[in-house]
Amino acid sequence: MEIIPQLIINSVIAGAIYALIALGFNLVFSTVKFFDISYGAVAVVGSYAVFYFFKMLGFPLYVAVPLGILVAAVVGVLFYIFIYSPLRRRKASNTVLLVASLGAFTAMQALVAILFSSQFQTLSDAGSPTKVFLVFSGAITATQVVILGTAFVVMLALAAILKFTLFGKAVKAVGDDEEVSKIVGINTSLLIGKVFFIGSALAGLAGILIGFDTGLEPTMGLPLLLKGVIASIIGGIGNVYGGVAGAFLLGFIENFGVWQISGEWKDAIAFGVLIVFLIFRPNGIFRR
Amino acid sequence: MQYLIHLAILVSIYSILGLSLNLVVGFTGLVSVATAAFFGVGAYTVAILITGFGFNFFAALFAGMVVSGVLALAIGVVLSKFKGDYYTLASVGFNVILVGVFLNRDSLTRGPLGIPGILRPTLFGFQFADNGHFLILALVFVALVFGACNFIARSSFGRVLKALREDEKAISVFGYDILYYKLLTFVISAVFAGLAGALYAVYITFIDPSTFTVFESIYILAIVILGGLASNRGAVLGAAVLVLLPEFLRFVGFPSEIAAQMRELVYGLLLVVLMLYRPRGLMGEYKL
Numbered sequence: 001m002e003i004i005p006q007l008i009i010n011s012v013i014a015g016a017i018y019a020l021i022a023l024g025f026n027l028v029f030s031t032v033k034f035f036d037i038s039y040g041a042v043a044v045v046g047s048y049a050v051f052y053f054f055k056m057l058g059f060p061l062y063v064a065v066p067l068g069i070l071v072a073a074v075v076g077v078l079f080y081i082f083i084y085s086p087l088r089r090r091k092a093s094n095t096v097l098l099v100a101s102l103g104a105f106t107a108m109q110a111l112v113a114i115l116f117s118s119q120f121q122t123l124s125d126a127g128s129p130t131k132v133f134l135v136f137s138g139a140i141t142a143t144q145v146v147i148l149g150t151a152f153v154v155m156l157a158l159a160a161i162l163k164f165t166l167f168g169k170a171v172k173a174v175g176d177d178e179e180v181s182k183i184v185g186i187n188t189s190l191l192i193g194k195v196f197f198i199g200s201a202l203a204g205l206a207g208i209l210i211g212f213d214t215g216l217e218p219t220m221g222l223p224l225l226l227k228g229v230i231a232s233i234i235g236g237i238g239n240v241y242g243g244v245a246g247a248f249l250l251g252f253i254e255n256f257g258v259w260q261i262s263g264e265w266k267d268a269i270a271f272g273v274l275i276v277f278l279i280f281r282p283n284g285i286f287r288r
Numbered sequence: 289m290q291y292l293i294h295l296a297i298l299v300s301i302y303s304i305l306g307l308s309l310n311l312v313v314g315f316t317g318l319v320s321v322a323t324a325a326f327f328g329v330g331a332y333t334v335a336i337l338i339t340g341f342g343f344n345f346f347a348a349l350f351a352g353m354v355v356s357g358v359l360a361l362a363i364g365v366v367l368s369k370f371k372g373d374y375y376t377l378a379s380v381g382f383n384v385i386l387v388g389v390f391l392n393r394d395s396l397t398r399g400p401l402g403i404p405g406i407l408r409p410t411l412f413g414f415q416f417a418d419n420g421h422f423l424i425l426a427l428v429f430v431a432l433v434f435g436a437c438n439f440i441a442r443s444s445f446g447r448v449l450k451a452l453r454e455d456e457k458a459i460s461v462f463g464y465d466i467l468y469y470k471l472l473t474f475v476i477s478a479v480f481a482g483l484a485g486a487l488y489a490v491y492i493t494f495i496d497p498s499t500f501t502v503f504e505s506i507y508i509l510a511i512v513i514l515g516g517l518a519s520n521r522g523a524v525l526g527a528a529v530l531v532l533l534p535e536f537l538r539f540v541g542f543p544s545e546i547a548a549q550m551r552e553l554v555y556g557l558l559l560v561v562l563m564l565y566r567p568r569g570l571m572g573e574y575k576l
Contacts, residue, residue, distance in 0.1 A: 035373050083560055094373055095319055096563050096576045099513065102321070102506050103559025110552035118549070222502060226384065229377060264392040271381035275366060278374055 005138035007255050013144050015251030016151035017206060017213075021228030022235065022243030023158060024202030030175035030238040031195050034094040037101040038079050039203050040225025041108035044218060046072030046204025047211035048112050051121055069204045076200020079104055080193055105221065113218035123211040147209045154205065155244060158198075162240065171195060175238065223267065230274040236284030245285060293419045297491055299524075299531045300426035301484050306511040306523035307437045308480035313509065314518035314574070315446060316473050317453030321505040322363070322379035325386035326478040328500030329356045330485025332390060335403040335495050345409030349486045356482025359386075360475045368470035371456070383502045390497035402496025406489050416490075426487055430524070433480050437520045440476070449473060450518070453574070503552065510555040513562055516572025525570055530555055 025039050050068030053059045059067070083100055092100075131142040162168035173181045174188050182188050210216075210224065227250065228243075235246025250270060257269040277284065305327060312320045333352035337343040343351070363382050370378050390397050397403065408416045409425065416422045440446045448469055451459040460466045489495050507530065515526025534551040567575035 035377065083564065086564060092563070092567075093576060095376075096567060098373055098376060099319065099509070099576060100560050100563035103510070103556045103563065105556070106503060106506055107553050107556025107560065110549040110556055113549040114546045114553065223384075226380065233377075262392075265388065268385045268388045271385050274381055275378060278370060278378060279366065282374065 003259070007138075007259055009138040009140050009144075011252040011255040012248070013140070013147060013213075013251070014255060015248030016148050017210060017224075018227045018231045018247035018250055019244045020151050020154060020202055020206040020209070021224055022231040022247045023155065023240060024199035024206070025225075025228045026232045026235075026238060026240045026243040027158075027171070027195055027202070028199040029232065030240065031171060031178075031192050032084065032088070032097075033238075034097040035101070035229065036084070037098065037225065038083075038104035038108065039076075039101075039199070039228070040221035041105045041112075042072050042076045042079075042200045043203040043207030043210075043224055044109060044112055044216075044221040045075045045207070047123070047207035047216050047220075048116055048218075049204070050208050050211065051116070051123060051216060054123065055121075065208060068208050069201050072204020072207065073197045073201035075108070076196045076203065077193055080196040084196075085189060085192075105225075109218050109221055116218065118218055120215055120217045122215045123208070141213075143212050147213060150205070150209060154202065158202075158240070167191075167194070226267075227270060230270055232284075233274060233282075234277050234284055239284070242284055249285075290419060293423050295532060295535060297419065297423050297426050299528050300423070300430045301487050301491070302508070302511060302527035302531055303430050303524040304433045304484040304487070305481055305508045306515060306527045307433050307520055308477040308484070309508050309512045310515075310518065310520065310523045311437060311440065311449075311473050311477045311480075313512050314516075314523075314572070315441065315449040315453065316470060318470065318474075319376045319509070319576070320367075320379045320474070320477075321376055321502060321509060322367075322383045322386075323477070323481050323508045324500045324502070324504035325383040326356045326360060326481035327485040327488070327504065327508075328386065328390055328495075328497070329359055329478075330482025331489040331495045331500070332397055332403070332485075333482070334486040335406050335489045336396065338406050338490070339403055345407075345486075345490055346411070349483065352486045353479045353482045356485075357475050357479045360478030361471070364471045364474040364478075368467050368474065379505075380502055383500075383505055387497055387501055390500060397497070400497060402494055403489075404494045406493045406495070408493070409490050422491060426491075429483065429487060433483065434520055434524065436480075437523075441518070441520065445469075445472075453518075506559070507551075507555050510559050510562075512569075513567075513572075513576070514558060514569050516569035517574045517576065519569075519571040519573060522569055522571035529570075530558075 021043065028036050028039065046068050049071035050064045053064035053067050054061060083104055084097060087097055087100060132139050133145065162171060170186050170191055173186060174191055178188055231247035231250045232243040234249060235242030235244065250273065253273055254266055254269055258266050261269065305323060309320065309323045312318050330352040333355045334348040337348040337351055338345065367375065367378055367382065391399055408422065416425050448459065448464055452466055452469055456466055511526040511530050512523055514529060515522030534554050537550055538547060562569065
């Protein structure tokens with residue numbers, strides 16, 4: 001039974017990472033209403049940017065990480081400016097946007113693989129032992145504590161922004177009804193650009209944290225994105241906090257699931273949960 | 289010359305895949321990203337039956353198509369309940385689950401090691417060991433699948449599919465069981481994809497799970513969209529372009545270690561460009 005605390009810790013860490021992805025993904029979805037698959041590629045870009053600045057150029061971490069987040073955010077905005085905004089202006093269907101995002105994701109991932117090779121890389125200093133803390137006989141590394149802390153801080157910050165600032169209210173307005181928002185005077189395309197910036201920054205941050213915890217490879221974007229999507233759908237797509245709840249729920253189901261079923265089926269369990277939800281409760285736990 | 293024959297065989301195999309996905313995406317209007325999974329099911333069934341049980345290729349091929357079809361039936365029953373983007377997401381999920389099975393069911397599929405030593409087919413004592421002879425075999429199958437798809441397109445079944453694509457609610461009001469039509473199309477598409485998989489397995493004589501991932505499905509989707517939705521000739525043309533184009537890039541001077549990633553970059557970018565400037569594709573009668 002001593003494995004339960006470890007399972008709980010693993011679930012919480014997984015939940016925190018998925019929550020970061022789900023936060024950004026949901027934020028973007030709530031305004032543009034399509035599934036932006038290239039979001040996963042942005043996470044990969046963030047982590048590789050930090051890899052480039054930190055490991056290849058030798059910048060100190062406190063410079064490399066913000067730069068990495070900035071690069072990720074910029075890439076996300078560029079996707080918006082050059083791909084999604086033109087398509088939306090032409091009133092393209094959601095399917096077209098989805099397919100375009102599939103293409104953007106694939107191309108970006110391939111570009112990263114070409115520039116940095118497909119090999120697995122690590123962000124943390126290899127060789128120095130990571131501190132491990134014991135919590136009720138469950139182990140948690142220092143990196144994972146940082147992940148948890150960062151995730152919570154970011155969630156709270158985003159919540160504050162969305163609830164208390166004018167910008168946050170505008171985001172809600174655009175999510176509710178874009179046409180009317182324009183009439184009321186909100187510059188929707190600029191606002192959506194900002195949303196892409198923030199969302200992509202979140203994705204980059206999530207990618208960076210995973211890079212520190214597990215490592216990087218160019219193909220890590222898709223599984224990450226899919227977990228974020230599953231978490232968002234479980235929690236109620238478009239509902240930013242639903243995504244967080246869904247993320248933790250997913251983390252728990254996955255980790256307790258592999259306790260009973262072999263570990264290789266983790267992804268299959270996650271998708272199984274998604275499909276169950278899509279059949280029985282497509283609106284998720286919390287409606288918008 | 290051998291190289292050209294090799295390319296022609298690849299074009300044939302991907303033509304069959306394109307034709308099969310065209311039925312689902314082009315005629316029925318459902319963006320499925322799961323084709324590679326059935327490609328894999330066909331390949332693995334044939335590989336296991338030939339290497340493990342000494343089956344004759346044509347018997348194994350039949351078995352492969354049946355297994356593909358049955359699996360598609362099971363998956364399709366769930367999948368066909370979804371609409372639009374959720375259909376696409378769920379199809380990604382199923383592809384991931386099936387690749388998980390290929391990777392993890394070691395006892396059956398040898399996991400990531402793949403299955404080597406698949407023999408070329410023999411027909412009445414004549415073995416298709418020479419690539420030139422294999423090309424003829426492949427072309428025969430392409431012709432058969434092309435004929436079948438043309439037949440479907442022109443039949444009343446095909447007309448219902450196109451009506452489904454245009455307006456799902458309207459056609460159901462007329463009394464057509466849309467679930468049945470979506471399901472049947474999905475199954476037929478999977479059977480043809482399984483056929484392509486069987487050909488692939490005996491041509492390359494080695495298969496492993498990495499050939500059948502979501503990215504391969506996206507590649508096949510790119511073939512269909514490039515060629516033009518609902519155009520059978522377009523599917524073949526799309527396959528030709530998307531197989532040959534990356535090969536030409538090889539001659540432009542890109543090193544071969546990144547050949548696979550270059551191919552990904554090409555079709556990723558192509559999808560984006562197509563969505564932006566020519567969603568109809570080359571010969572399509574309909575755009576997404």
